[in-house]
Amino acid sequence: MKRIEVKNLKKQFNTIEAVKGINFQINQSETLALLGPNGCGKTTTIGMLLGLITPTSGNIFINEQELNYKNHQFLSIMNFASPYVELPKKLTVLENLKVYGRMYLIKNLKDKIDQLVEDLNLKSFLNKRTGELSSGQKNRVSLAKSLINDPKILLLDEPTASLDPDTGDYVRSYLEKYKQENDISILLASHNMDEVTRLSDDVLMMKEGQIIDHGKAKELIDKHGRDTLEQVFLKLVREKNEH
Amino acid sequence: MNIKRSSSLMLRHFYLIRSSFPRIFDLIYWPTVQIILWGFVSKFFTMHSDYFNNVAGVILSAAILYDFLFRSSISYNMLFLEEIWSRNIINLFVSPLKISEIILALTSSALIRTMIGLVPAALIAIPLFGISIFELGLPLILLLFSLYLFGVTLGLLVTAGLVRFGPSFENVAWASLFFIAPLGCIYYPVEILPNWVQPIALGLPLAHIFEEMRNILVNQSVDFKNIYYAIGLNFIYLTFAISIFYKSFSSAKQKGTLVNIGE
Numbered sequence: 001m002k003r004i005e006v007k008n009l010k011k012q013f014n015t016i017e018a019v020k021g022i023n024f025q026i027n028q029s030e031t032l033a034l035l036g037p038n039g040c041g042k043t044t045t046i047g048m049l050l051g052l053i054t055p056t057s058g059n060i061f062i063n064e065q066e067l068n069y070k071n072h073q074f075l076s077i078m079n080f081a082s083p084y085v086e087l088p089k090k091l092t093v094l095e096n097l098k099v100y101g102r103m104y105l106i107k108n109l110k111d112k113i114d115q116l117v118e119d120l121n122l123k124s125f126l127n128k129r130t131g132e133l134s135s136g137q138k139n140r141v142s143l144a145k146s147l148i149n150d151p152k153i154l155l156l157d158e159p160t161a162s163l164d165p166d167t168g169d170y171v172r173s174y175l176e177k178y179k180q181e182n183d184i185s186i187l188l189a190s191h192n193m194d195e196v197t198r199l200s201d202d203v204l205m206m207k208e209g210q211i212i213d214h215g216k217a218k219e220l221i222d223k224h225g226r227d228t229l230e231q232v233f234l235k236l237v238r239e240k241n242e243h
Numbered sequence: 244m245n246i247k248r249s250s251s252l253m254l255r256h257f258y259l260i261r262s263s264f265p266r267i268f269d270l271i272y273w274p275t276v277q278i279i280l281w282g283f284v285s286k287f288f289t290m291h292s293d294y295f296n297n298v299a300g301v302i303l304s305a306a307i308l309y310d311f312l313f314r315s316s317i318s319y320n321m322l323f324l325e326e327i328w329s330r331n332i333i334n335l336f337v338s339p340l341k342i343s344e345i346i347l348a349l350t351s352s353a354l355i356r357t358m359i360g361l362v363p364a365a366l367i368a369i370p371l372f373g374i375s376i377f378e379l380g381l382p383l384i385l386l387l388f389s390l391y392l393f394g395v396t397l398g399l400l401v402t403a404g405l406v407r408f409g410p411s412f413e414n415v416a417w418a419s420l421f422f423i424a425p426l427g428c429i430y431y432p433v434e435i436l437p438n439w440v441q442p443i444a445l446g447l448p449l450a451h452i453f454e455e456m457r458n459i460l461v462n463q464s465v466d467f468k469n470i471y472y473a474i475g476l477n478f479i480y481l482t483f484a485i486s487i488f489y490k491s492f493s494s495a496k497q498k499g500t501l502v503n504i505g506e
């Protein structure tokens with residue numbers, strides 16, 4: 001089953017063409033990485049999938065239904081996390097989880113929260129204010145929020161960009177395990193090669209609003225005759241610049 | 244519209260206020276100071292005016308009612324700014340929360356915030372100045388309701404500006420209220436205004452609300468026509484404000500400003 005399908009999606013801001021007609025799909029339980037330099041259109045693409053940005057043209061299908069910007073119900077099976085969004089700082093971790101559990105109309109919320117607290121190791125700071133946590137702890141709480149509705153589709157915008165290597169690794173390991181155990185499709189925007197290699201089934205290379213190549217990380221490495229995904233990335237980004 | 248979903252946002256603001264003494268203090272402090280100031284002003288006028296004998300009651304009641312309007316409108320914007328400042332706002336937009344549910348949550352949370360501030364202030368005025376807005380009786384509820392609708396209207400319009408133009412629009416929140424004050428005929432009858440301004444003032448619900456408040460306190464009788472007129476006007480403005488609020492979202496989605504609204 002196709003969880004997400006995007007057809008000829010475009011977004012133009014005034015004179016800037018941020019996304020220039022891209023096509024891709026993500027199947028059930030698959031993780032797709034959007035890999036590309038700053039400003040290539042990753043956040044804009046995610047914004048359109050979440051209904052935060054209206055596309056200039058093109059179509060988005062969520063669970064094989066065309067996305068209807070008037071009806072927000074598709075959002076109840078999706079969730080989102082990124083370092084540029086935070087949870088209310090003055091609320092305790094538990095209060096935040098209760099608020100978001102209610103917002104997503106979670107049944108048996110108490111059990112759900114218990115499970116997340118257990119899985120993400122939140123117990124020791126559950127009654128602390130979210131603003132007083134370390135950035136690693138905050139990140140785990142944000143992750144808990146983004147999994148509170150057992151999303152079928154999870155959108156992550158550079159999820160580990162602001163984390164120290166240790167916490168970044170914790171998050172990647174957790175996600176790796178989570179996706180093995182759950183039916184979840186993930187769209188991961190990143191320029192962290194390790195993250196992309198470890199988590200993704202497929203990689204889209206983006207540059208200047210276009211998809212310049214796609215395939216499995218390993219296939220891309222072989223195809224371009226390089227040793228790592230990073231080298232492929234650098235090759236593709238620089239190559240086209242010379243035209 | 245799903246009430247439970249909407250209540251999650253109310254719960255968030257309840258937790259916020261409960262956890263923060265400075266916030267509660269802030270809510271109570273300003274209306275109280277305002278009431279005390281106007282209490283003394285009215286007392287002074289009573290001693291030097293024979294315009295009508297209840298002048299103190301009229302001025303202080305007007306001050307309390309105006310503060311109610313002011314607070315409800317500012318509360319509305321504060322609730323929204325709070326989400327922008329805490330960088331939480333995208334979490335709300337990516338949830339299934341509908342705009343109508345956001346409006347409902349903000350509207351009821353703002354009412355509670357306003358009441359927390361106003362009830363103590365109104366009670367303090369009784370022993371301190373011997374003036375009780377509760378003397379307005381049952382119509383008081385209608386006057387407050389009417390003021391509240393207008394407060395929400397202004398709140399929605401300014402919040403729409405915040406959505407569309409970002410937090411820098413905040414200053415307009417304050418300016419809009421001070422701009423409307425002279426036209427609102429809060430402390431004086433509409434006849435005081437220059438002739439050409441009067442129709443503009445009468446086009447706002449405020450003039451009718453405060454006119455009626457004076458009528459009740461001075462003539463001890465209720466003219467429901469003013470009240471109905473005010474409520475009618477309010478619904479027209481409110482409908483307009485709600486449609487602007489929806490428009491601001493669709494325009495922000497076109498411009499892509501929701502994604503980085505806090506910056």
Ligand SMILES: Nc1ncnc2c1ncn2[C@@H]1O[C@H](COP(=O)(O)OP(=O)(O)O)[C@@H](O)[C@H]1O
Nearest residue numbers: 013016018038039040041042043044498499500
């Ligand atoms: N709201 C906006 N208005 C105008 N230009 C924008 C807006 N959002 C993004 N852009 C531009 O669109 C391009 C793609 O941005 P973005 O999607 O944020 O890239 P990425 O997430 O890959 O770094 C950039 O050139 C950026 O400056």
Ligand SMILES: [Mg+2]
Nearest residue numbers: 042043044157
């Ligand atoms: Mg980005």
